[in-house]
Structures are given as C-alpha cells and as structure tokens.
Amino acid sequence: MGALLEVKNLVTQFHTQEGVVHAVNDVSYTLQEGETLGVVGESGSGKSVHVLSMLGLIPMPPGKIANGEVLFDGRDLVTLSDREIRQVRGGEIGMIFQDPMTSLNPVLTIGTQITEALKIHLHMSETEATNRAVELLDMVGIPDARRRLRDYPHQFSGGMRQRVMIAIGISCNPKLLIADEPTTALDVTIQAQIIELVKDLKKQIGMAIIWITHDLGVVAGIADTIQVMYGGRILERGPVEEVFKDTRNAYTLGLLNSLPRLDTKGGARGRLQQIVGSPPDMIIEPKGDPFAPRNPYATPRCFEETPPLRHVDGGHPDHLVAAWYDLREAVKQQSVEEAV
Numbered sequence: 001m002g003a004l005l006e007v008k009n010l011v012t013q014f015h016t017q018e019g020v021v022h023a024v025n026d027v028s029y030t031l032q033e034g035e036t037l038g039v040v041g042e043s044g045s046g047k048s049v050h051v052l053s054m055l056g057l058i059p060m061p062p063g064k065i066a067n068g069e070v071l072f073d074g075r076d077l078v079t080l081s082d083r084e085i086r087q088v089r090g091g092e093i094g095m096i097f098q099d100p101m102t103s104l105n106p107v108l109t110i111g112t113q114i115t116e117a118l119k120i121h122l123h124m125s126e127t128e129a130t131n132r133a134v135e136l137l138d139m140v141g142i143p144d145a146r147r148r149l150r151d152y153p154h155q156f157s158g159g160m161r162q163r164v165m166i167a168i169g170i171s172c173n174p175k176l177l178i179a180d181e182p183t184t185a186l187d188v189t190i191q192a193q194i195i196e197l198v199k200d201l202k203k204q205i206g207m208a209i210i211w212i213t214h215d216l217g218v219v220a221g222i223a224d225t226i227q228v229m230y231g232g233r234i235l236e237r238g239p240v241e242e243v244f245k246d247t248r249n250a251y252t253l254g255l256l257n258s259l260p261r262l263d264t265k266g267g268a269r270g271r272l273q274q275i276v277g278s279p280p281d282m283i284i285e286p287k288g289d290p291f292a293p294r295n296p297y298a299t300p301r302c303f304e305e306t307p308p309l310r311h312v313d314g315g316h317p318d319h320l321v322a323a324w325y326d327l328r329e330a331v332k333q334q335s336v337e338e339a340v
C-alpha cells in the first residue's frame with residue numbers, strides 16, 4: 001500500500017460579516033490506498049469543510065483556502081482549475097452526501113444520471129453506459145435494475161435513493177470514495193444495510209474511503225483508522241481499536257464516554273456522560289488547544305500553545321495525538337483523588 005492522499009497543513013477560512021470563520025486549522029494527514037478512514041467530531045468541527053476543500057467545492061468567496069496542499073496521486077488538488085477538478089470529482093474520487101434528494105436531480109431519470117458520469121469520465125457510448133448502469137444498480141442491490149433506470153428519484157425510497165447515490169459514487173471505479181454522513185437521514189436498519197453494502201463493495205473495488213459521521217459505532221464497524229476532529233483540528237488519529245482502548249485525548253475520551261457501553265459494569269465508562277461546555281467559537285483567532293476550555297485535565301500550557309499532532313508515547317506507531325497533558329496519568333490521578 002502506498003500513500004493515495006496527502007493533506008498538508010490545510011487551512012480553510014470563511015470571510016463573513018461577523019469575522020473570519022476558522023473552519024479548518026492546519027490539518028495534515030496521509031491516507032493509504034485501500035484504507036478506510038472514519039472522521040468524527042461534533043457539529044462545526046470542520047469535517048465537511050476539510051473534504052469540500054479537497055474537492056474544489058468551497059464557495060469562494062466567502063471561502064478561502066489560506067494554506068496547504070492536497071496531494072492526490074501526485075497532483076495538488078488545491079491548485080487544479082475548475083475543469084480539472086471536475087474531472088477528478090465523480091471520476092477518480094467518488095462522493096456520497098447526506099441527502100440524496102438534493103444530490104440527485106429530480107427532473108432526470110436515474111438512468112440518465114448514472115450514465116452521465118460514465119460518459120463524461122470513462123467516455124463510454126450510450127449502450128456501454130446503460131449496460132454498466134444496470135450492472136451498478138445490481139451491485140448496490142436495486143431489484144429489476146434495467147426497468148428502474150427509467151424511474152425518477154422520487155419513485156425510490158430513501159434507502160434506495162442512497163443506494164443509487166452509492167452506485168453513482170462508485171460508477172467510475174474511484175480510488176477514493178468520500179462519504180459525508182451518508183446514512184444519517186436513514187433509519188437504523190437501513191443504515192446498517194447501507195454500511196454492509198459499502199463494506200462489501202469495498203472488498204470488490206478496493207477503493208480507499210473517507211467516511212464522515214457523528215456515530216462512533218459506524219466508525220467501529222467500517223473504519224481501519226479513526227480521526228477525531230475538534231475546532232478545525234485533528235486531536236487524535238490512529239487504528240480504531242488502538243484509539244478506543246488506548247485513548248490519549250480528553251475529547252476522544254469524552255466522545256467514548258458519551259456512548260452507552262454494554263460491555264462494562266459500572267465505572268466511568270459504564271455511565272452515559274455528556275461533554276460539558278459548548279463548542280468553540282470559530283470566529284475567535286484560534287489559540288492553544290481548542291478543547292482546553294472544556295477539558296477537566298487541561299494544564300495552563302493548553303490555553304497558551306497549540307499542541308502539535310505527534311506520535312503517542314509507548315503506543316502504536318500509527319497512533320497520533322495532539323495534547324500537552326498525559327491523559328492516562330491524569331485519569332489515574334483523578335481516580336486516586338476520587339477514592340480518598
């Protein structure tokens with residue numbers, strides 16, 4: 001496996017009347033070919049803006065990519081022209097967004113929308129594209145595929161529309177599929193089916209995936225690597241099991257503690273906890289660790305200096321954390337204090 005995507009020092013801002021929104025603040029990471037990355041973090045943490053920045057989908061103005069590179073297969077996506085990035089989007093990089101009703105065109109048949117991508121990106125003829133569209137609808141589990149090509153989006157259920165979006169997302173055999181909360185609007189059973197479907201397609205196609213979600217359960221089910229974002233920064237990143245069992249950032253711990261757990265009896269993790277405090281104001285010039293004001297383990301340094309994302313001490317080599325405090329020590333200390 002080699003690096004497929006290298007995001008380097010990405011900074012994206014929005015210049016609004018209220019001030020500059022610091023949406024993405026110096027995000028760097030590498031995604032390997034075939035890797036599935038789960039990106040989590042609460043609302044407004046920069047999850048969507050960071051992928052939209054890669055895809056040339058930030059409205060400019062008010063948006064601006066103030067710094068950074070996004071190397072994909074050797075090219076810097078940030079510097080591509082509109083025409084060039086349009087070739088990448090829907091071609092080498094497939095996308096699935098949350099609401100297929102707004103992503104699909106209501107006045108065009110499903111067939112037209114799927115074959116369009118194939119004609120543009122893979123230069124297929126009408127017949128070739130139609131045959132491939134049938135094959136794709138079969139692959140995503142839409143029965144009676146050939147007949148359904150003539151139907152419009154509203155003739156499909158929510159879950160089926162999401163399957164159509166996935167068919168379009170994978171139609172050109174992308175090297176990378178970006179999914180931004182694709183199952184949030186669906187009920188739990190359908191959500192589980194869609195996740196199974198994507199896992200299955202991944203086995204067949206082998207593409208890398210960036211899957212953005214609020215749901216840590218989804219990450220546990222689908223991702224190799226988890227990336228926790230807060231205040232436009234990556235606070236922790238690593239193999240999913242490592243980050244879950246050897247958590248090093250207080251925000252990640254807060255997210256994990258806010259989940260009801262079935263596998264522990266009592267103890268801090270047995271209780272359903274909420275992270276106290278409110279999300280950061282993205283208009284204030286970022287300073288220090290963005291989570292410091294809500295972090296019970298914050299040290300004075302956390303309020304002053306931004307911690308770099310670095311390898312954790314004595315942990316997995318791919319496990320990275322941004323924190324000045326030592327979470328394991330701090331938690332140990334706290335349990336000692338609670339005990340006396």
Ligand SMILES: Nc1ncnc2c1ncn2[C@@H]1O[C@H](COP(=O)(O)OP(=O)(O)OP(=O)(O)O)[C@@H](O)[C@H]1O
Pocket residue numbers: 014016021022023041042043044045046047048049050059062063282
């Ligand atoms: N067009 C825009 N104009 C101004 N600010 C914007 C714009 N788009 C996004 N932002 C701001 O950028 C920040 C990051 O937003 P982003 O959409 O990336 O969050 P997110 O992590 O995807 O949240 P959610 O989980 O709600 O989707 C937020 O403060 C948001 O208000």
Ligand SMILES: [Mg+2]
Pocket residue numbers: 047048049180
């Ligand atoms: Mg979002």
